[in-house]
Amino acid sequence: xxxxxxxxxxxxxxxxxxxxxxxxxxxxxxxxxxxxxxxxxxxxxxxxxxxxxxxxxxxxxxxxxxxxxxxxxxxxxxxxxxxxxxxxxxxxxxxxxxxxxxxxxxxxxxxxxxxxxxxxxxxxxxxxxxxxxxxxxxxxxxxxxxxxxxxxxxxxxxxxxxxxxxx
Amino acid sequence: xxxxxxxxxxxxxxxxxxxxxxxxxxxxxxxxxxxxxxxxxxxxxxxxxxxxxxxxxxxxxxxxxxxxxxxxxxxxxxxxxxxxxxxxxxxxxxxxxxxxxxxxxxxxxxxxxxxxxxxxxxxxxxxxxxxxxxxxxxxxxxxxxxxxxxxxxxxxxxxxxxxxxxxxxxxxxxxxxxxxxxxxxxxxxxxxxxxxxxxxxxxxxxxxxxxxxxxxxxxxxxxxxxxxxxxxxxxxxxxxxxxxxxxxxxxxxxxxxxxxxxxx
Numbered sequence: 090x091x092x093x094x095x096x097x098x099x100x101x102x103x104x105x106x107x108x109x110x111x112x113x114x115x116x117x118x119x120x121x122x123x124x125x126x127x128x129x130x131x132x133x134x135x136x137x138x139x140x141x142x143x144x145x146x147x148x149x150x151x152x153x154x155x156x157x158x159x160x161x162x163x164x165x166x167x168x169x170x171x172x173x174x175x176x177x178x179x180x181x182x183x184x185x186x187x188x189x190x191x192x193x194x195x196x197x198x199x200x201x202x203x204x205x206x207x208x209x210x211x212x213x214x215x216x217x218x219x220x221x222x223x224x225x226x227x228x229x230x231x232x233x234x235x236x237x238x239x240x241x242x243x244x245x246x247x248x249x250x251x252x253x254x255x256x
Numbered sequence: 257x258x259x260x261x262x263x264x265x266x267x268x269x270x271x272x273x274x275x276x277x278x279x280x281x282x283x284x285x286x287x288x289x290x291x292x293x294x295x296x297x298x299x300x301x302x303x304x305x306x307x308x309x310x311x312x313x314x315x316x317x318x319x320x321x322x323x324x325x326x327x328x329x330x331x332x333x334x335x336x337x338x339x340x341x342x343x344x345x346x347x348x349x350x351x352x353x354x355x356x357x358x359x360x361x362x363x364x365x366x367x368x369x370x371x372x373x374x375x376x377x378x379x380x381x382x383x384x385x386x387x388x389x390x391x392x393x394x395x396x397x398x399x400x401x402x403x404x405x406x407x408x409x410x411x412x413x414x415x416x417x418x419x420x421x422x423x424x425x426x427x428x429x430x431x432x433x434x435x436x437x438x439x440x441x442x443x444x445x446x447x448x449x450x451x452x453x454x455x456x457x458x459x460x461x462x463x464x465x466x467x468x469x470x471x472x473x474x475x476x477x478x479x480x481x482x483x484x485x486x487x488x489x490x491x492x493x494x495x496x497x498x499x500x501x502x503x504x505x506x507x508x509x510x511x512x513x514x515x516x517x518x519x520x
Contacts, residue, residue: 095305096304098308098312099304099312102307102312102416103311106416106419107419109420112423113422114454116445116449117448117452118452118453118457118458146450197342
């Protein structure tokens with residue numbers, strides 16, 4: 090009788106452990122049973138990808154349609170070559186569409202947003218986006234802003250000192 | 257003067273040799289208990305018994321500490337992240353820290369305190385009451401009858417306990433974050449799922465806990481088996497088990513993290 094109780098306890102324990110592992114897989118880490126649902130590959134070259142990384146989202150109108158699978162530096166052009174895996178169902182991206190690197194929220198993660206163009210011809214597997222828009226680098230923006238405000242600040246300084254002389 | 261110096265030198269040397277010998281013995285013990293078949297009855301029944309002793313009986317402490325660690329992580333993460341307006345990232349923070357570090361390490365430390373010390377005390381007391389030598393007298397190998405099932409029991413139960421600990425911890429953090437503090441439940445889970453990868457994070461954490469289970473049970477059975485057969489020796493072996501295995505877990509954790517997540 091005691092042995093039966095022990096075996097039942099161990100059975101519950103092991104089932105709980107395996108159930109937790111399954112939960113970790115599906116609920117926590119987004120593992121799906123249909124492994125790599127059919128995707129096709131597109132490429133995009135950016136001047137600067139900022140902090141874009143592998144597995145970043147690719148979205149049209151905010152809806153996720155694929156993920157970044159690889160980022161390398163194109164040695165000839167010195168540009169970042171990003172490999173995009175896009176869901177097979179989305180096979181009608183016009184050839185003049187733009188791939189832009191956006192940020193989700195102020196400090197959020199980077200993702201690639203595709204703005205749809207107007208052509209009737211569509212990108213085929215292996216094609217490259219002709220038009221891309223690099224990541225917004227916060228430091229560059231701040232630098233520009235400071236430069237501008239620095240220049241105007243210098244101007245207002247002279248005005249003030251001019252006034253001062255008048256007094 | 258020189259004689260004293262030589263005496264000290266000799267003592268140092270013998271301590272060193274003793275240390276190396278004990279490492280060698282622990283290796284031999286491991287091989288002898290893992291390899292080779294147990295001839296007197298079924299091994300799996302013995303392992304089930306040990307799974308009950310070290311796994312099932314540790315469930316309560318694992319679950320309760322998991323809930324509270326998850327809740328504390330959720331609360332702390334929320335107060336800090338909310339200052340930067342990114343409280344949605346709490347799920348990601350909790351899941352990654354539990355999966356990669358806290359889960360395996362805290363489970364192994366609790367396991368060393370709850371099950372490892374019990375293993376060492378049990379074996380040391382068996383030795384003190386000469387159960388081990390009488391077992392040898394009747395032709396039963398104590399390595400296979402006593403050590404091997406305890407070793408396998410610890411090795412199997414620690415990864416399972418780790419998974420349970422992490423799930424309970426994430427549930428605790430979602431209770432605090434989503435239900436009490438009002439983080440949006442959708443973004444809590446989606447952020448977590450985007451950040452966690454099954455291959456590196458979940459699987460890496462499980463590899464860690466397998467390694468820790470191996471080390472903790474190895475240290476426990478070794479300390480129990482080599483204990484001085486007195487009451488004092490028994491207490492010393494349990495103390496040493498907890499101290500050595502905690503140190504080994506923390507040290508190994510750094511190495512494993514550096515290899516798996518650190519990019520060294």
